[in-house]
Amino acid sequence: MTTPRSGKRFIAWAAVAGVVAGAVFLAVAELAALVFARTASPILAVGAFVIDIVPRPLKEFAITTFGEYDKIALLVGLGLAVLIASAIAGILQYVRPHLGAIAIGLAGVLSGAAIVTRAEATVLAYLPPILGTIGGVVILVILGRRLRAWREASTAAPVPENPAHSRHLDRRRFLMLTTIAGASAIVVGIAGRTVSAVTSSAEAIRKAIKLPAPRSTVSIPSGAELDVKGLSPLITPNADFYRVDTALTVPTVDPETWTLVIDGMVDQRIELTFQDLLDMGLDEYAITLTCVSNEVGGGLVGNAVWQGVPLRDVLAMAGPQSGADMVLSRSVDGYTASTPLSAVTDDGIDAILAVAMNGEPLPPEHGFPVRMVVPGLYGYVSATKWVTELKVTTFAEDEAYWTPRGYSAEAPIKFASRLDTPKSGTPVKAGKVPVAGVAWAQTVGIERVEVSIDDGEWKPAKLSKPINEDTWVQWVMEWDATPGTHYVAVRAVNKNGDLQIEERAPIAPDGSSGWQRSLITVS
Incomplete structure (x- = not known):
């Protein structure tokens, strides 16, 4: 007899079956991509499609929140979405046979569309999603049948001559197949993506490149880099x-x-x-x-x-x-x-x-x-x-x-200045404190940088000697800091005599603007 508790148990196992089927889908697709089309990974193609269609505010939020890890955050989010969708497909297949298989088939169609419409798609790019879909559907259908057989066996009267066999055989079959399919999917999927990453790595090719010596080199003038702790280096590694x-x-x-x-x-x-x-x-x-x-x-x-x-x-x-x-x-x-x-x-x-x-x-x-x-x-x-x-x-x-x-077709850089040290949230001791940062105005150059403490008089900072007008310069000003909290503001003037824009503007459509103003704690 099926009780509410046992019914929930079978629903949970149905979700597990769906997750395993989803894993098989991805594993087969990854293996097929390795053989037929390296760029035809469904999860990566869908991720690229998401990057293309998400609204601008979400893109800006991702960049601001995750920085260079925004792609990792997207992949984690997609992984969770695939996990949930696969579990739902498994439950659908258990409750109403064929619905789960249709759901996986639809996922295959959508991922295939995302793959074949990419600019880098090859003539065989359609194969990995098709083969992955077939593998996922086959496993889901088989696991669904095994799970229903287990449920029916658990509610049927025991066979007198062999009660243990009639009660537990279908459960063992379901659990064994689920374990084998899940483990195989993990091994094949990880191996396929690893082999693809290793064999397609540009690093080995890059290391073999022998570039000719440049005809002209950049001369770094004396005084181009200031010796200030916490200041961005002149050349970014x-x-x-x-x-x-x-x-x-x-x-x-x-x-x-x-x-x-x-x-x-x-x-x-x-x-x-x-x-x-x-x-x-x-x-x-x-x-x-x-x-x-x-x-x-x-x-x-x-x-x-x-x-x-x-x-x-x-x-x-x-x-x-x-x-x-x-x-x-x-x-x-x-x-x-x-x-x-x-x-x-x-x-x-x-x-x-x-x-x-x-x-x-x-x-x-x-x-x-x-x-x-x-x-x-x-x-x-x-x-x-x-x-x-x-x-x-x-x-x-x-x-x-x-x-x-939503971005401008033409986007000249708005020249700017930045405070690197001291940083908000990091207290400094009272006394002589170097206030330092960088400023840039490509193609024009920086004429001067000015600093204001607590909305007071703007005082000029010392500039490093510029490499040229296309690079940033470093700047520093000695501040006689007193205990308490203080606002430190910075602004720049370019060599055309233009003052850095004070008014705040958002990133879109053509870059942010505004003077940086930081709250510094002095102990």
């Missing part, structure tokens, strides 16, 4: 450089097969290989990059020494035509950015195709083998990673990834 992009997993690009196509409104279509770029000769450029998602006082800004070739030289080979005003750059994963043509052809702007960062080939997460770096523009309209196409066009004709999502 690669490991600490911010990362914000739409790629759920880092694309793997072999420089041996990489090509850059320049087409659109040009006199002739050009296709360059990685070696073609190297043969043009490399030069060093010190350039600060800023993300449009950087809030006042935020850390989504960094300074590096890049090696590359001028974009104007590359575009000149194709011959941009009259009337063109934009370059639509495209990444291997389909991401696009709209850069004013004038910004990449002006002789006074060091817009480059970069192949190295701080003395080594670009790290995979920063665009290996080739990325764009354009001073004076926010990254979302200029700093395309894993770039593979430059289309000369017009703003009227084409739009990039972020434009329909």
Whole structure:
């Protein structure tokens, strides 16, 4: 006889069966992706689809809350969603046979659509979701039948000649099959993703790259770096450089097969290989990059020494035509950015195709083998990673990834200043306290930085000697701090005499603004 308690037990086991079926779905799909199409992982494709469709406020919230771990947070969220959906499918299959199988089939269709519509999808990209769906449905149907047989056996009268067999055989069959299927899915899934990650890793390829010595190098002037504890270093180490992009997993690009196509409104279509770029000769450029998602006082800004070739030289080979005003750059994963043509052809702007960062080939997460770096523009309209196409066009004709999502098509950087030390929430002792930070105004340069304590007089800070007008400068001011709480504010003036914007503005549509004002505790 089935009691309410035993009924709940079977519902719980039905949920477990659904989770196991979901795990089999993903494991088979991962294994098939390893064989047929490396980019056809359902969980990663759906994750990339989510990144594309979520509203702008949620994107900004994720970047602000999780920073460079936003992709991990998304994957964890997707994992929980898959877990819950799989459990529901298992319960549906138990309560009403075929409904759970239909639910898994629908999941397969949706994940397949997410896979085949990606820019990097191959001709066999449809196979992993199909095979995964078949595996998940088969396991769910079998486990559903076993579970119902167990339930029926538990409510039926025992067979006199062998009561133990009639009561426990179906339970053992269900538990054994569930355990084997679940364990196999875990082993196959983890092995498939691990093998895929190892065999597709760009790191081994990257380490084998031998870049030619640059024809010119960046000279760091004496006094370019101030010796202040807690102050951001002049050159941001690669490991600490911010990362914000739409790629759920880092694309793997072999420089041996990489090509850059320049087409659109040009006199002739050009296709360059990685070696073609190297043969043009490399030069060093010190350039600060800023993300449009950087809030006042935020850390989504960094300074590096890049090696590359001028974009104007590359575009000149194709011959941009009259009337063109934009370059639509495209990444291997389909991401696009709209850069004013004038910004990449002006002789006074060091817009480059970069192949190295701080003395080594670009790290995979920063665009290996080739990325764009354009001073004076926010990254979302200029700093395309894993770039593979430059289309000369017009703003009227084409739009990039972020434009329909509420961001400006053109986004010159709003120059800014940041307080690095002392930090809010970290008390300092009374006495001489260095107040220090960085300030940037790409293509123009910083003229001075001023600091105000408790809304008092604005006093000039000491500036480091700039490397050039495209990099940030460090600044410091000695503060005779007294016990209590104090407000420290900072602002900058660029070399055109413009004062940093005081009014606060949100990230969208073209970058935040405002003076940083921090509450500092002095003990």
